Amino acid sequence: MAPAHVVHARGLTRAYRRGAREVEALRGVDLDISPGELVVIMGPSGGGKSSLLNLLGGLDRPDGGTLTVAGVNLTTSSQGELDAFRRQHVGFVFQFFNLIGTLDAAENVALAHVARGEGWSSARAQARETLEELGLKDRVDHRPAEMSGGEQQRVAIARAVAARPDLLLADEPTGDVDAATTGAIMELLATLNRDRGMTIVAVTHDPTLAQYASRLLTLSDGRFVG
Amino acid sequence: MTLLRFAIRDMSADWRRSLTHIAAIVPIVAAYLILNAVAGGLRDEAVAVEAQNIVLLSPNALDPAAGRLAPEVLDLVWEVGGSDVASATPMIFRPIRMDDRVVQLRAAPRSTWDSIHDLTLLSGSWPDNRDEIVITEGIAIATDWNVGTQAEIFGTTFTVSALVRAPGTKFASVWMDFERADTLFEGQSGFQIVTVEPAEGADHFDLLSRLDLASGGVFSVYFESDLAEQQSARKGAAENLAFVATVVGVAALAFGGFNLAAIALTERHRDLGIARSVGFSRGSIGAVALLRAAVLAAIGFVIGSLSALLALSATSATTVRSFVFQADIQPRAWILGAAITIGVSAIGTLVAFRTTTRRPVRSLLETG
Numbered sequence: 001m002a003p004a005h006v007v008h009a010r011g012l013t014r015a016y017r018r019g020a021r022e023v024e025a026l027r028g029v030d031l032d033i034s035p036g037e038l039v040v041i042m043g044p045s046g047g048g049k050s051s052l053l054n055l056l057g058g059l060d061r062p063d064g065g066t067l068t069v070a071g072v073n074l075t076t077s078s079q080g081e082l083d084a085f086r087r088q089h090v091g092f093v094f095q096f097f098n099l100i101g102t103l104d105a106a107e108n109v110a111l112a113h114v115a116r117g118e119g120w121s122s123a124r125a126q127a128r129e130t131l132e133e134l135g136l137k138d139r140v141d142h143r144p145a146e147m148s149g150g151e152q153q154r155v156a157i158a159r160a161v162a163a164r165p166d167l168l169l170a171d172e173p174t175g176d177v178d179a180a181t182t183g184a185i186m187e188l189l190a191t192l193n194r195d196r197g198m199t200i201v202a203v204t205h206d207p208t209l210a211q212y213a214s215r216l217l218t219l220s221d222g223r224f225v226g
Numbered sequence: 227m228t229l230l231r232f233a234i235r236d237m238s239a240d241w242r243r244s245l246t247h248i249a250a251i252v253p254i255v256a257a258y259l260i261l262n263a264v265a266g267g268l269r270d271e272a273v274a275v276e277a278q279n280i281v282l283l284s285p286n287a288l289d290p291a292a293g294r295l296a297p298e299v300l301d302l303v304w305e306v307g308g309s310d311v312a313s314a315t316p317m318i319f320r321p322i323r324m325d326d327r328v329v330q331l332r333a334a335p336r337s338t339w340d341s342i343h344d345l346t347l348l349s350g351s352w353p354d355n356r357d358e359i360v361i362t363e364g365i366a367i368a369t370d371w372n373v374g375t376q377a378e379i380f381g382t383t384f385t386v387s388a389l390v391r392a393p394g395t396k397f398a399s400v401w402m403d404f405e406r407a408d409t410l411f412e413g414q415s416g417f418q419i420v421t422v423e424p425a426e427g428a429d430h431f432d433l434l435s436r437l438d439l440a441s442g443g444v445f446s447v448y449f450e451s452d453l454a455e456q457q458s459a460r461k462g463a464a465e466n467l468a469f470v471a472t473v474v475g476v477a478a479l480a481f482g483g484f485n486l487a488a489i490a491l492t493e494r495h496r497d498l499g500i501a502r503s504v505g506f507s508r509g510s511i512g513a514v515a516l517l518r519a520a521v522l523a524a525i526g527f528v529i530g531s532l533s534a535l536l537a538l539s540a541t542s543a544t545t546v547r548s549f550v551f552q553a554d555i556q557p558r559a560w561i562l563g564a565a566i567t568i569g570v571s572a573i574g575t576l577v578a579f580r581t582t583t584r585r586p587v588r589s590l591l592e593t594g
């Protein structure tokens with residue numbers, strides 16, 4: 001039985017210590033996301049968007065509040081449980097540095113399978129399939145340095161969805177590419193949501209994705225507004 | 227298994243960094259092994275002298291070969307020693323260049339070689355031709371010369387007629403008849419050593435002190451066996467130095483390996499962040515990093531060892547003053563070197579790894 005909510009968050013807080021000062025990045029965030037939703041988060045720089053995504057993806061732990069993602073309680077998880085959570089339940093796409101430079105596209109995607117304990121050959125074979133499905137057939141053997149920024153991001157998306165996670169998190173995935181490529185990447189995310197029912201939380205200011213979004217949220221000064 | 231493939235894939239793809247890593251290890255390994263071999267070579271040379279001969283050398287010369295005794299010294303020995311002296315023979319003792327090698331030449335009257343200087347024939351035959359010489363084991367080990375080898379000395383071609391064994395300070399030397407050497411050098415160097423053989427039943431110590439009293443600072447007097455001991459003491463000092471050098475080599479190896487491994491890992495914090503975000507545990511990433519460091523260290527060690535062997539075989543013997551010795555890499559030096567290189571790389575990786583992965587995953591992904 002699928003959980004009622006993929007994300008269930010109440011009163012999330014996160015503060016960073018910067019020297020003597022405390023920066024409150026999140027000041028009490030409530031959020032429920034149902035399976036199959038496409039949630040777009042916008043907001044000013046420093047508003048806390050990346051901080052929230054890091055919590056949702058188990059890359060960081062909240063200071064206060066409760067958080068359950070894909071049925072896993074992330075408020076109390078150990079480091080090892082967080083590793084397992086990332087392996088099984090989420091896929092990430094960041095703005096920069098998504099790919100390992102020494103590995104080719106297929107190997108970068110294969111990482112998601114290898115992390116789950118699969119053998120190298122079967123992982124690579126599955127990775128090729130995923131890349132073909134996403135229209136990257138002729139980039140399979142290319143290293144990141146041999147691909148355009150847009151292609152690299154599409155490979156990163158392929159890796160993020162390769163292991164069929166419950167939740168795909170994208171933090172400004174088009175921050176580093178031109179307008180035409182941005183459109184293509186956003187279409188890809190929208191397609192994944194529509195055709196595969198992939199639950200997506202994306203931080204972006206791009207209107208292309210916003211038009212497909214089931215919800216548009218604005219995070220400012222550590223809180224949802226409007 | 228998958229992790230090993232991963233590590234190898236990563237190394238070969240990132241060959242530039244891998245090569246740099248290996249290239250940094252190679253000279254340290256080579257230097258360590260060479261130092262160790264030289265120390266070992268010094269340790270190996272045997273010293274054993276039976277006969278209680280007395281030798282006269284020119285005084286205060288750091289190197290006996292640099293001194294020069296006048297022919298009158300022989301007369302003085304007979305005068306002072308009288309019936310306590312069985313024989314007193316001169317010896318030319320000097321470094322010479324032979325086929326681009328510097329070797330120790332000893333020229334004494336042919337009749338004294340086996341009787342007074344204790345040379346024993348191992349192969350070939352004693353010279354019966356004016357242009358024949360013999361070489362000792364120490365020389366044969368250090369060069370590829372053997373019976374029948376021809377070599378040029380002072381513009382004349384000599385043939386090696388025999389391989390002999392010689393005790394103590396004579397362990398590595400080339401022997402020529404005194405007369406032949408004297409004409410070869412045109413009498414220009416006189417001689418450097420007088421060997422006095424005490425008569426049967428004579429008091430060696432008394433003879434030594436009488437010769438010493440009469441020396442008037444023109445020569446110094448020693449028992450040949452004491453000289454051998456002195457030499458081994460000097461060798462002991464050289465050996466200590468070589469030991470210190472080896473310790474320094476080991477430290478360099480340890481420090482170098484550690485740092486390389488540490489740098490290799492911290493440089494790639496973003497890759498670590500990516501792997502962590504995909505769900506790799508710290509443990510499995512650590513295993514890949516360890517494998518990588520160990521394989522690179524092992525390759526570096528092998529290439530470093532080959533370089534050391536090559537360097538040592540290019541100069542098959544090392545000549546320091548009047549010593550000639552063979553530098554050989556000791557088996558325990560290989561084992562110790564390999565253990566340090568690989569072990570320390572592993573420790574460096576682990577330490578760097580601990581500090582790196584203690585950072586939150588998100589911070590690994592940030593720039594700078």
Ligand SMILES: Nc1ncnc2c1ncn2[C@@H]1O[C@H](COP(=O)(O)OP(=O)(O)OP(=O)(O)O)[C@@H](O)[C@H]1O
Binds near residue numbers: 017018023024051052
């Ligand atoms: N590791 C950190 N250490 C200290 N302060 C941090 C850290 N990460 C974020 N912050 C601070 O927390 C606040 C929220 O940052 P966050 O990155 O979540 O914002 P954002 O909405 O993603 O901004 P942007 O649109 O610029 O990416 C900012 O004031 C930021 O400077």
Ligand SMILES: [Mg+2]
Binds near residue numbers: 049050051171
């Ligand atoms: Mg951000």
